[in-house]
Amino acid sequence: MIAAPGTALVRIDTNVRHQSFEGWGTSLCWWAHHVGGWEEARRNAVVEAVVDPVDGLGYNVFRYNIGGGENPSHEHMKQHREMPGFQRADGTFTWESDANQRAILLRIAERGTALIFEAFSNSPPYWMTHSGCASGSSDGGDNLKAEYYDDFAHYLTEVVRHYRDEHGIVFRTLEPLNEPHASWWKSNGSQEGCHFDRASQEKIIQEVAGQLASKGLDGTVVSASDENSMDDALRNIDAFGPATLAAFEQINVHSYAGSKRKELRRLATELGKRLWQSESGPLGQDISDDTDAALFMAERIIKDLRELKPEAWVDWQSGDPSRSWASFTLDDREQSYAPIKRFYMHAGFSRYIRPGATFVEVDSEDMVAAVSADGSYLTLVARNGDRNASRGYTLDLTRLPTVGPAAEGHRTSRTEDLARLPDMAIEDYRLVVTIPAYSITTFVIPMP
CATH class of the missing domain: 2.60.40.1180 (Golgi alpha-mannosidase II)
Structure with a gap:
């Protein structure tokens, strides 16, 4: 021609033919923790904007954040970023916690279609940590105490069991890590975070997998490791031992940093692991307006889909105080939302490339x-x-x-x-x- x-x-x-696609999605923290406190009809309207495949984004993949819960005496996290935890230091669980995020999750379960849920953790509960703080250690190193690996795995898997038994929500995957290689997770920070070196990652992955199995939670498997950099993900996962590789079924990676998309895709294929781009956004970018944000993220999505070839592409924040990270703005006084350019850009992909499509x-x-x-x-x-x-x-x-x-x-x-x-x-x-x-x-x- x-x-x-x-x-x-x-x-x-x-x-x-390339990857068969499971869908598009977003994490729920922190916007669901924010919007979930609105009057029911108004928060439901936001959910419609996210799940409706005709007039909304048509997302079907949702990552629920199991909050670690911060030290009650600390007041350093940004608004809406201090996610409630479920377990006190005495070991008792407080299931009434996290009502806001849960309200959004349950509404999504009612209204969405072809849904896939993942549970993920940014930090263990503060009382399991060296620093006594859920935003990280004093020096950016490992923060989970050695004697609490089994307790942390118990915490995460109990939350998974509770949501299955009490709310009918089955998390297909459970991710105990978030950007674990990063050294910026320090105490008195603005959000939850926890460093795990590679050996520590392997330890918690195996512990969580073991407890899922021992508790009969066979509808949930482990995903790992949600590194900030695709290059770090490639390096660490490629060095995991056989027992760790057998303990998880899905590779999660963020596409903020690194360039080894094709190499990570090859590794995932060799290992027989599902691969998700599980978080992204305009981190570190000089974004001057809404259109710049939309065009930047469209480029990121296209590059990810072409080179990383993930089975799902997941945004970080649908609503955020920073416009360049958001698909819609949130007005607490009016309890209303307003779509901005990134909403329409994302919808240009997500309304027309639907779950089950093949690239x-x-x-x-x-x-x-x-x-x-x-x-x-x-x-x-x-x-x-x-x-x-x-x-x-x-x-x-x-x-x-x-x-x-x-x-x-x-x-x-x-x-x-x-x-x-x-x-x-x-x-x-x-x-x-x-x-x-x-x-x-x-x-x-x-x-x-």
Whole structure:
């Protein structure tokens, strides 16, 4: 096929299949802890914005934070970041804790579809730590006391059991670690965190897996290790011993830092582990406005999906005081939310690439393509990061088994919020499109 004048030729090949996709998601801390305290109808409206696949984000993957619980005498964590814990120092459990996050979780369970739940921990309870503080140790080193590894695993697995037995929520995975290699988790910090060196990671992974098994919690398996850097994840997991590798079934990684996406994908495949991009956001980026945040994150998503090839892509915060991290703003006085650019950017992926889709080959680093679970359509998402010039493409569809007469389009830019475009004619398996400067466009190509 020859490209139309002034356009670049891009081939899509549905015969070259990549990861089968489980879905899109978000963690629940800290926004659910925040919004869960609103009046019921108003917090439910936020849940609809997150789970509705037509007018909302259509997310189906949710990470529930098992709070460690901070020392009651400490007052250093930022608002909404001090997550309630369930276990007192005397060993007794207080299941009435964490009512806000739980309210959101249970509403999601009522309203969402094809749901996958994960439970994760940022820190052990403060009384299990060396520093007596849930934000980290005094020097950024290991903070869980040696004699409390079994107690910490007991704590996490008891929470999993409680949610299964009392609320009917089965967490498919339980993650006892969060950015454990990082050395910035120090006492008197702004949020929960805990360093674990590699040997300590292996110890807690095996302990949690053992207690899940001994308690008959066979619906839940361990995931690890949620490193901040993909390079750290690759290095540490590649060095895990056989007993540790056998103790967990899913690799979680954050895509904030590192470059070894392809290498980590290869390792996950070799080990037979499911791989999630379990947290991301514009960490350390100079973001000047909402559109910059949307375009940056669209680039991150596309790169992750093309190179890391995760089975799920999970955002960190759907609502956050920092706009560049959020898909919607939150107004406590009115108990209301308002979508911003990242909402529409994410929806351009998540409404049209649905759970069960399979990613396929497209030979442009600025695009991803996926075939729907039923094979009835292909979704292509294209990003143009040039601030000044549009880009033209001739999409070669000859490697699709069949195509319909026209493609549907949706665009987010500085002036558009997932705006519906006029249908575009497909002629002789060729679709000619223009992506305006600094925009993200979703094309839905029927395959009847």
